[in-house]
Amino acid sequence: MPKQRQYWLMKSEPxxxxxxxxxxxPAKTTFWDGVRNYQARNMMRDLMxxxxxxLFYHSRTKPPGVVGVAQVVKEGAPDPTQFDAKDKHFDIxxxxxxxxxxxxxxxxxxxxxxxxxxTDIKDNPELDEMPLVQRGQRxxxxxxxxxxxxVVLAMGGYKGRKI
DNA sequence: GCCAACGTTGGC
DNA sequence: GCCAACGTTGGC
Numbered sequence: 001m002p003k004q005r006q007y008w009l010m011k012s013e014p015x016x017x018x019x020x021x022x023x024x025x026p027a028k029t030t031f032w033d034g035v036r037n038y039q040a041r042n043m044m045r046d047l048m049x050x051x052x053x054x055l056f057y058h059s060r061t062k063p064p065g066v067v068g069v070a071q072v073v074k075e076g077a078p079d080p081t082q083f084d085a086k087d088k089h090f091d092i093x094x095x096x097x098x099x100x101x102x103x104x105x106x107x108x109x110x111x112x113x114x115x116x117x118x119t120d121i122k123d124n125p126e127l128d129e130m131p132l133v134q135r136g137q138r139x140x141x142x143x144x145x146x147x148x149x150x151v152v153l154a155m156g157g158y159k160g161r162k163i
Numbered sequence: 164g165c166c167a168a169c170g171t172t173g174g175c
Numbered sequence: 176g177c178c179a180a181c182g183t184t185g186g187c
Binding site for chain 1: 187
């Protein structure tokens with residue numbers, strides 16, 4: 001069976017790490033560290049594959065929304081911040097031989113010519129099933145279906161290469 | 164800045 | 176193994 005490309009949405013508070021920060025990063029890539037939720041970890045460790053598409057979402061900003069498109073370039077690896085006692089995300093129970101937390105590396109592909117706000121997403125009935133708009137959903141990494149991916153990119157006027 | 168929703172922790 | 180307390184997320 002041919003490998004099916006998967007799609008994801010990743011949230012970041014722009015004060016902590018923004019789309020602009022990603023574009024300024026070496027090779028426009030960053031290791032997605034600091035996630036301390038087991039469901040999100042499992043997705044990064046086990047499910048996200050090289051080449052998968054990522055909607056880069058700005059949270060806790062006015063208005064929140066999808067700002068750009070990225071791609072997974074390196075699959076799940078232990079998050080080094082869990083071992084760094086000086087880091088905010090240090091986890092005393094994590095051991096290098098038995099890591100608890102994982103991240104993936106993503107690379108910016110292209111910004112969306114039109115920002116797709118959370119309100120835009122809520123207003124589009126085709127996106128009713130997105131985890132993002134489900135009540136109480138807080139995961140910072142979420143799956144996106146191929147159909148939802150297409151719709152969001154169309155709303156954003158995406159002109160980058162096909163993922 | 165508020166607070167609802169939810170995950171985690173830890174006493175029992 | 177229950178569940179109250181606590182911490183965090185994130186829209187508003």
